[in-house]
Amino acid sequence: MLEFANLPNATEPADALAAVVALRRVADTLERRAVAHALGDGWTWAQIAEALGVSRQAAHKRLAPLVS
Template identity: 55%
Template sequence: MSALAQSVDDDGDVVAALHALSELRRQADRREAMLVRRARARGLTWAEIAVLLGVSKQAVHKKYGGSRREARTP
């Protein structure tokens, strides 16, 4: 477990724990976006990605863009 994740579980400073949780969420969102782009580049469908993320196809497609955004992604 990373130090950042450990600080979320800490029973001490709730302000620090909330800050750490917020940063973990930002990091997870960035990592998820990168992995979705990589999955699409490797041929996975929106439906396959949605199953892996535990969301609907529509939710993942809306969040990560569909064809218009894919066309702009190098």
């Protein structure tokens, strides 16, 4: 797990912004894999949406094309 203290300092914008991009890519990959696994385990889009804190429609619209 990443420790906040180990993240690049925001006073170095190039390093900090590169870290933001990398973290987004990791988060997106983790989300897609978790959703695919949840669907494989029989979860509904409503359950996935609740776990992600979004509406069922939003979760399905954004993620269904990525995991199908």
